[in-house]
Amino acid sequence: MVRRGMLVIRRFASAVCCIFVSGLVLAGNTVQVRFLPASDSETQAIKQVIEQSPLVQDVIELMRERYRLSERLTIQFGGDDDPAYDEEAHTILISYDFFAEAIERFENANYAETGVTSQNAALDVLAHTLLHEFGHAIISMNKLPVVAKEEDAADSLATLLLIERFEHGQDIALSAADMFALESEDYERLEEPDFWDEHSLDAQRYYTTLCHIYGSDPDKYADLMEEVDIDQDRRELCIDEYDVLTNSWNALLAPYLQDSRKK
Numbered sequence: 001m002v003r004r005g006m007l008v009i010r011r012f013a014s015a016v017c018c019i020f021v022s023g024l025v026l027a028g029n030t031v032q033v034r035f036l037p038a039s040d041s042e043t044q045a046i047k048q049v050i051e052q053s054p055l056v057q058d059v060i061e062l063m064r065e066r067y068r069l070s071e072r073l074t075i076q077f078g079g080d081d082d083p084a085y086d087e088e089a090h091t092i093l094i095s096y097d098f099f100a101e102a103i104e105r106f107e108n109a110n111y112a113e114t115g116v117t118s119q120n121a122a123l124d125v126l127a128h129t130l131l132h133e134f135g136h137a138i139i140s141m142n143k144l145p146v147v148a149k150e151e152d153a154a155d156s157l158a159t160l161l162l163i164e165r166f167e168h169g170q171d172i173a174l175s176a177a178d179m180f181a182l183e184s185e186d187y188e189r190l191e192e193p194d195f196w197d198e199h200s201l202d203a204q205r206y207y208t209t210l211c212h213i214y215g216s217d218p219d220k221y222a223d224l225m226e227e228v229d230i231d232q233d234r235r236e237l238c239i240d241e242y243d244v245l246t247n248s249w250n251a252l253l254a255p256y257l258q259d260s261r262k263k
């Protein structure tokens with residue numbers, strides 16, 4: 001179901017500008033990456049996988065090369081926080097545990113049977129999560145208007161950037177969608193706090209991500225819609241929705257592109 005591919009964006013720049021070390025990585029521009037020390041050998045292995053992932057490096061490169069940020073953005077791996085964006089410190093926080101748990105969830109679901117290893121699927125989730133948090137960052141730094149749930153906006157930006165800026169980005173987004181589906185299985189029944197949550201329900205995040213993947217290329221993903229049995233009217237709306245979101249994000253982010261020629 002999932003096929004991994006090469007990325008559209010330039011890879012060479014990452015070798016030049018970001019040398020990953022245990023402490024601080026200064027990139028000479030507005031995105032810096034910090035890996036906190038690992039507390040044990042298992043965490044050390046997780047840290048190394050993230051450090052050495054070309055996909056993670058390409059995601060960071062996309063943020064760095066494509067956008068002008070008004071503040072220096074730090075991406076910090078390690079610590080105890082769930083994925084989050086700290087508005088005051090201008091920092092994206094991702095714990096090693098988050099990545100380890102993603103691998104475990106995919107392993108427990110025998111995800112390798114789809115043709116994608118649990119580790120690679122977890123890296124896809126990490127890519128989507130980094131771009132989701134980047135969405136919060138760019139909204140916050142530039143005080144962008146948000147007229148519905150910001151969490152949904154951040155999800156849509158992550159999916160769109162993967163699809164539009166990475167070759168086979170839909171496959172990366174599919175792993176992220178599948179993680180939402182796995183997380184939705186945690187609930188035997190939904191309680192009131194689940195509906196109060198600032199995020200949409202995990203099941204909704206799953207279907208919405210699939211909807212946008214389909215909307216980006218209806219011919220290619222017609223089978224996907226058959227699998228999840230969505231009616232034709234909703235499919236058409238997915239196509240419209242993807243179009244509206246793409247245009248909206250392009251308009252919102254146009255003033256913050258590094259170089260208008262990269263549009």
Ligand SMILES: [Zn+2]
Binds near residue numbers: 132133151
């Ligand atoms: Zn969020």
